[in-house]
Amino acid sequence: GENVEQHPSTLSVQEGDSAVIKCTYSDSASNYFPWYKQELGKGPQLIIDIRSNVGEKKDQRIAVTLNKTAKHFSLHITETQPEDSAVYFCAAKGRGYKLSFGAGTTVTVRA
Amino acid sequence: NAGVTQTPKFQVLKTGQSMTLQCAQDMNHEYMSWYRQDPGMGLRLIHYSVGAGITDQGEVPNGYNVSRSTTEDFPLRLLSAAPSQTSVYFCASSYSPPGANVLTFGAGSRLTVL
Numbered sequence: 001g002e003n004v005e006q007h008p009s010t011l012s013v014q015e016g017d018s019a020v021i022k023c024t025y026s027d028s029a030s031n032y033f034p035w036y037k038q039e040l041g042k043g044p045q046l047i048i049d050i051r052s053n054v055g056e057k058k059d060q061r062i063a064v065t066l067n068k069t070a071k072h073f074s075l076h077i078t079e080t081q082p083e084d085s086a087v088y089f090c091a092a093k094g095r096g097y098k099l100s101f102g103a104g105t106t107v108t109v110r111a
Numbered sequence: 112n113a114g115v116t117q118t119p120k121f122q123v124l125k126t127g128q129s130m131t132l133q134c135a136q137d138m139n140h141e142y143m144s145w146y147r148q149d150p151g152m153g154l155r156l157i158h159y160s161v162g163a164g165i166t167d168q169g170e171v172p173n174g175y176n177v178s179r180s181t182t183e184d185f186p187l188r189l190l191s192a193a194p195s196q197t198s199v200y201f202c203a204s205s206y207s208p209p210g211a212n213v214l215t216f217g218a219g220s221r222l223t224v225l
Binding site: 032046049102 | 216
């Protein structure tokens with residue numbers, strides 16, 4: 001099955017700086033790569049996703065890049081704010097109906 | 112429109128007890144799934160269903176049973192709880208299998224097995 005690795009596990013950034021989270025996947029047939037944000041005590045919520053026919057996608061301060069050849073994708077958050085503090089998960093959909101998640105990155109934005 | 116509703120939010124069990132985690136959605140989603148979240152391990156898929164009457168195993172199905180008698184409900188059963196099943200459980204649903212539509216998560220159920 002699909003195996004998704006996510007780095008780093010924790011990330012502390014100064015408010016206003018950028019944050020980058022990287023993920024790799026194992027199944028070359030994977031074609032859908034969402035990113036979820038989980039705030040304390042809540043369920044994960046989708047923040048951005050990308051499909052295998054697109055190399056980059058941006059939504060305001062959030063962007064995702066995909067390198068199919070290297071089988072890795074990244075989340076970029078610019079101009080970080082305190083409300084960006086959360087746990088972020090990457091995921092990949094390989095063959096079949098399963099969505100496989102990375103282990104998560106705890107992002108802390110220092111004021 | 113309540114979205115994905117999970118009950119109970121918290122539960123403490125003794126080893127060997129059985130219980131059912133409830134999941135209901137009011138969005139007419141065909142696809143439903145259960146994940147468990149453990150520190151350092153992310154979200155791992157337990158079971159999923161692509162429609163009423165159809166279920167299949169995920170990555171970590173052992174010790175759990177599911178059924179899907181209606182489109183709205185997807186209960187997760189623990190027949191004989193073990194301490195290794197202490198975790199936070201999330202139910203998630205979408206119109207169709209992930210990739211075509213966004214997966215929406217419930218708020219989670221925290222289970223402790225003593």
